[in-house]
Each structure stands twice: as C-alpha cells, then as structure tokens.
Amino acid sequence: MGVNSPIRYGDFLxxxxxxxxxxxxxxxxxxxxxxxxxxxxHASVHELIGSPEIDLYLTKKDRGHLVERLLHHxxxxxxxxxxQRKDGTVFSCAATVQAVVDDEGMVVHVDGMLRDAAAIRxxxxxxxxxxxxxxxxxxxxxGWCIT
Numbered sequence: 001m002g003v004n005s006p007i008r009y010g011d012f013l014x015x016x017x018x019x020x021x022x023x024x025x026x027x028x029x030x031x032x033x034x035x036x037x038x039x040x041x042h043a044s045v046h047e048l049i050g051s052p053e054i055d056l057y058l059t060k061k062d063r064g065h066l067v068e069r070l071l072h073h074x075x076x077x078x079x080x081x082x083x084q085r086k087d088g089t090v091f092s093c094a095a096t097v098q099a100v101v102d103d104e105g106m107v108v109h110v111d112g113m114l115r116d117a118a119a120i121r122x123x124x125x126x127x128x129x130x131x132x133x134x135x136x137x138x139x140x141x142x143g144w145c146i147t
Contacts, residue, residue, distance in 0.1 A: 014045075019093075019114040025107045027053040027063065039093075039116065041086035058082040060088055066097065070110065074099045080117060092117035 019036035021030050029048050037045045040056055054063045062081055069076055078094040085091065097112040 019116075021053075021112050021114075023053045023110050025067065025110060028031070029053050030109060032044075035116065039085075039114065040083070041089070049101045056083050060067075068111070070097055070099050071107070074101070078115075 004144060014033045016033055017035060019033065019039045021032040021036050029051050030049050032045050034045060038045070038047055040048065042048055054060055057063050061081065066076070066079065066081065069079075075096075075098045077096050078090055080095070081095050082090060082092050093114040094117055095112060095114050097108045097110055100109050100111055103107050
C-alpha cells in the first residue's frame with residue numbers, strides 16, 4: 001500500500017484529534033470523523049452521516065447565522081457556537097468553517113472543524129460585540145471579533 005493511499009488518509013482524518021466534518025450548504029452531514037461523533041455522544045460516525053446538521057445546534061437559528069456569514073466571508077475562524085449532544089448535554093465549541101466553491105463560485109459543500117471551548121479556555125462567556133461597524137453577534141471574552 002502506497003503513501004498516498006486513500007485508506008491512510010481516511011485513517012489519518014478519522015483519528016485526528018479535532019472534530020472534522022463536511023456538510024452540504026443545506027445542512028446534510030456528508031462526512032465526519034470519530035472525534036466529531038464522540039464529541040456529540042454518538043458511538044459511530046454512521047449515526048451522523050446523512051443526518052441534518054441543524055439537529056446538533058442548541059439554537060437552530062445559529063446555523064442560519066453561520067451560513068449567512070459563511071456565504072459573505074467564505075471562511076470563519078473560531079466562531080463560538082452552542083451545541084447539544086445526543087443525550088441533551090449542552091456544550092460550546094469554537095467552529096472554524098470554510099465554504100468550498102466550484103469554478104463558478106457556487107458553494108459545493110462546507111468543511112468544518114470544531115474544538116470544545118471548555119478544552120480551549122474554560123467556560124465561554126460570550127457577549128454582544130461593540131466594535132464600531134461590526135455585524136457579528138458575539139465575540140470571545142478576549143475581545144477578538146470574528147469578521
């Protein structure tokens with residue numbers, strides 16, 4: 001088996017310590033790794049593949065806000081989002097997402113990485129951004145605004 005074998009890449013992504021996923025713009029999960037499945041309390045990635053991504057959000061409109069910002073900026077880094085595990089437990093993540101576009105600029109799918117905010121810097125305390133002209137709803141306590 002060669003170094004560029006798809007099986008090796010698959011094993012790498014599946015064992016990667018960050019929660020990785022790919023979804024359609026409409027929100028169907030096309031791929032996720034084991035870390036993603038475990039983060040949401042699922043025993044297998046197969047429980048999530050093909051399911052609606054919106055079911056993972058604590059507040060459903062947060063996905064709409066994410067998509068709206070993503071269409072405008074094409075990439076968002078460490079956006080704080082509250083999610084819900086399979087058992088109903090609520091947790092916060094720093095979401096980094098990127099719109100993957102075709103030659104005509106149309107979004108083909110969304111690639112994302114989630115990091116549990118508690119593992120990064122303890123409990124997240126979010127507040128409305130007060131940066132002049134900023135259209136982003138929230139910022140991290142350190143004041144870094146995601147635009």
